[in-house]
Amino acid sequence: MPTQEQILHTLKEYFGYDSFRPLQEDIVDSVFNRNDNMVIMPTGGGKSICYQLPALLLPGITLVISPLIALMKDQVDGLRANGVQAAFVNSSQNEKEQQEIYQQILDKDIKLLYVAPESLSFLDVMLSQIEISLIAIDEAHCISAWGHDFRPAYTQLGYLKNRFPDTPIIALTATADKATRRDICEQLNIPNAKQFLASFDRKNLSLEVRPGNKRIEQIINFLKDKPNDAGIIYCLSRKTTEMLAEKLQVQGFIAEAYHAGINHEKRAEVQEGFINDNVQIVCATIAFGMGIDKSNVRWVIHYNLPKNIEGYYQEIGRAGRDGLPSSTLLFHSYADVVQLQKFATTSGNQEVQMAKLDRMKQYADSLSCRRKILLSYFGELIEEDCGNCDVCKNPPSFIDGTIIAQKALSTVVRIKEEEPIGTVIDVLRGAQNAVVLDKGYQNLKTYGIANDISWKDWQQYIIQLINQGYLEIAFHLNNKLKLTSLSKKVLFEGEKVSLANLAEFDKLKETAAEQVKKVTANTLFDKLRALRLELAKEAGIPAYQIFNDASLKEMEKSRPMSDDEFMQISGVGKLKMQNYGYQFIKAIIDFSAEKTNKKKKSNKNKGNSYKETLNLYKQGLSIEEIGQERKLAQSTIFSHIMKLYNDGEDIDLKQFVSKEDINSVKKAKETLNNPDTLKPYFEHFEQAMDYNTIKLALAILNQEKIT
Template sequence: MPELKKIKETLKEYFGYESFRPLQEKIISSVFKGEDNLVIMPTGGGKSICFQLPALLLPNITIVISPLIALMKDQVDGLVANGIPAVYLNSSQTESEQTLIFKQLKEKTLKLLYVAPESLSFLQEELSSIPISLIAIDEAHCISSWGHDFRPAYKQLGYLKNKYAGVPIIALTATADKATRADICNQLNIPHATQHLASFDRQNLALEVRPANKRIDQIVEFIDLHSDSSGIVYCLSRKTTEELAGKLEANGFKAAAYHAGMSHEQRSKVQEDFVNDTLPIVCATIAFGMGIDKSNVRWVIHYNLPKNLESYYQEIGRAGRDGLPSSTLLFHSYADIIQLQKFNTTSGNKEVQEAKLERMKQYAEALTCRRKILLSYFGELIEEDCGNCDVCKNPPDFIDGTLLAQKALSAVARLKESEPISTVIDVIRGAKNAVVLDRNYQQLTVYGIAKEISWLDWQYYFIQLMNLGYIEIAFHQKNRLKLTALSKKVLFEKEQVQLANLASIKEKEQYNTSATKLKDATSLFERLRSLRLSLAKKAAIPAYQIFNDATLKEMEQVRPTTDAEFMQINGVGRQKMQDYGYDFIKEIRAFTVKKKPKKKKKSNTLGETLAAYREGLTIPEMAQERKLTESTILSHLLKLSEAGETIRYRSLVDSADFEAVKKAQTELNNPDTLKAFYEYFDEAIPYNVIKVALAALKQDDIQ
């Protein structure tokens, strides 16, 4: 396994980042150990780096299996733009193009080869003579019939572990519930794979649901508030995409339809215009988006209700991949439910799909924090409301529902977590139907404990308890209700439960979006966006593959004017510095000279950090407020201290960490590198914390 220093140097050199996101370092370490891994990481969470970075340091080729040509091309273009030798192989290429690729493979000049699952059987002869270091299976949920996007071609991939027994496999997907995760591992013959579940909490996405009355008017109003950004409107039918695109065009927006009934050339043109920022709005069926890595989509609208929460989560995940604030809007209607139920009659696992549709409906009608619902569905339980969804911003009246919750959860427990919601309600209401009597449920202590509450009201209460994370549905076990870890707090620790007051709930027909229209064509960010688009057109690549919006925002904040400063921006690697550094630094210098003298600007940004410090903010809080990295905030504080400002580093570091670093300094006999401290703590204390603690120790010595 390469040294951590080498791994992090590679991360910065090729991907432009100083540090890993949560779980990435652990996953990459596991890959280097030759272990199999299943990675569940939300869209925009950094899944690709988990196999792309190891591929650079492993001795032989990495095979990446991907379901769509568009997805392969997009990833390969991004890798090449970063200076990484990668290619994709598919049926659309000429024989001479494929021959060249085989030649490169044999000469070991490539690090990554992307192929579709359908192509594998035709490549056996060529691959048999090529040593393989790693096999990555992207969009791995496609292998499972329990998943939301099952593809039969993925079924054959189970033979890979038998054929390449000593080669580690890493399977990756953005969305998979418990049943799907288990099925993926079984189908791929990697039952002992380490499972890595990243947080599904995309806090930058604002969640909103509205009734589907006057949809066109609401959409026009919504898009008008986001007129300078890119977005997607998902629709159930091809006809709706075309009609909606036409109506948006009639209202002065530039929009196009995208669906499977269009020719390949037409679809390619729409996709190309969208990723290149020349087409801001696409009205699409669900076929659109899977192959797009566009990081600056600012909003996603669902014209119709999706068929399940997995699809919904994956589709809204195409907004805000760069981490900047983005909006999502879902419309729901009874007509959507009827249409989706018809679709389910011809699908596999009809019972499972119907249950998942019901869960989607419950989300749309929820009276509790929507983010809690999404996270609990994927097995992630949070206790605090998010504050960034329509329910949190406009909450209903609540009652003390502790006793109701205790009755409901007790019934699930007494029934040994073996029945669906309908039977549980029948039991607590004292029903005398065949299911209850045949199974002797009338003998249970919870039988008839809540006769006074109507069946429909109990259904709403159970839905709220599921949405709050106290209960979950085991779709692969005939939709049985299961208790979660949180339920114990209610049953045994006297935790109070707040439930929405059903008697006071009235459907709200008018909604006000909280979005504000921000537009400043003369801002540095807009000038950098314009430059990015111009460079992208010359290079014939999508604009976001040069730099994403988050990187441009950091450039706007920090305003680097030297190569060294520019390299410190997140998202700037060696190749990007070589290709685009001159142009962007030139644009930043021109803007700075025009707007303000450089010194004044520099002192201003330091002054803002100083003001935040004087307010008593911690380094992470300052970084979040100023939209800068913690490293940048730290460098500001060091410069301010050198300039004579009083910066008490001791107040910025936890006492336990401070004492640990102090002890390590003595035991290591005053080492002159941070790496020595970092390794001493076995990477448990971050570099930034060590830096602050050492600065505090030095400050104490002087004083």
């Protein structure tokens, strides 16, 4: 067991961080205590460090099972950039390359070995010749049929615990509900694994859902405010990805399609382009993104409704992994639901998949805080609304739903949490169907206590209670409704419940797209980003593997100008300081000096520029003539004249506007009741009089009024 000092020193030296994120330290300690571990940590939460750091301090090798070739390559490249000895073995390599890696492993020159589950059998002989200190199973949800991304190749991994009984196993995934978590541990033969469930709350992601009409037009408007930001658009069909990429290319965006029907070379080219910031937008099926550790994805759009909340949450989690504000947008339509229902009927777990699709649809239709819904789905209950989703920003009207909630929760208690939504509603409304009568539910105290509320409205109210975390659906138990820790507060502690007014349920909620400030090309952040891209191309690695956007933002804010100051930046480790510190510090110093000089020069030039315009005016030149003489636009000369006039210079504005125009503006001023802006005048004259003339006339009229 290494000391705390050794652990923190390793964290800073190789990963550039001074401290752990929540749960990371507990997980690392548990690994060193040789426990098996089940880690649920959302995308961008720092799962990898939980096994990569112990790997550096454990005596033998750490075996990492990873599902995608791209994910292995990306993680190994990132580790090597940090000075960590890592390698991968998969089908993309020839026999000679693999033999070289085997020799490095036998020579103890490798600390982390990434392999695909399909490759394990080929490594069997070698694995018996080396010391395996830790086994990490990434994307562990792939082992469970309850999960959203089941992969048969993962089901063989249960033998690892039998083969290496004394080696701790750490299973990691970003998304898994209760049923999936339980199934993962059982299949991996680690039933006593310590469970670590990190918060799923990604506060930096804004959540928005819109009806799926005029999607392309809405997407183009959404992107206009994000000219330099990278993002992913997920689509249901291959055809849609190609159509959408073409439409965006016509609009001037650097967009590419990505799906399984495109040949391997082209897919690799698109992925590399996106990783290296040469492709701004990827229009993809769900096959894209799982293997990419790109930290500066600023937005994710779902062109179609996803098939379940796990997949949706994992996909939006690819935005804002550096912790900076990022946007997510989901479109949905009835046609999407029909298509997804067809897919679900052909799946191996039809009933569960249909129930999860219903839950996804309920999320899209919801009038409750969207973050509350996502968090409660994964078993994390919060009481306050998030304030960063479209429902919170444009909330519906609410009714006091406490009695409605108490009736529903009491019924769930009395039927012993053994029935799905439909049966609960039947009991509340006093139905006399076979299920109710055969099980004796007509004898319950709550039978028929709410038959004044329609079946459809009851369905919506219960969905809201699920969305707010007062109930949950047990998908692995035939979709039975279960109480949560919040239920007791309503039943026994007098907690009030607000429910959305159902009169608003069918009303389309039109939300104004949040205006995101455009990135200009003259900020220090952009200079550092350009330097990062240049260095990345030289090194042949993705730009974010040098420093992520969050590190660049911190550099922009604190402006380190010495080695010691630069080492204080989060994400700067020993090797990165040695490799890149000089270039970034120089760029920061140069930028600061350039800004200072520009400011001095600008102030001086402004003063000189106004004087030149004043001198030419005094020579009797018109605005047009001054513009020609100075090679400046007339609008610029006009702004000079107005500035000089307002500063008290002897300027006769009447020589720039006719008497007739002044009188016309005077009449318009009276007719329009003296408006505060110029636009009403411009519209009054039906665009026949320009803004500058109107502005001059008003200045003259105001001066005459004063005198």
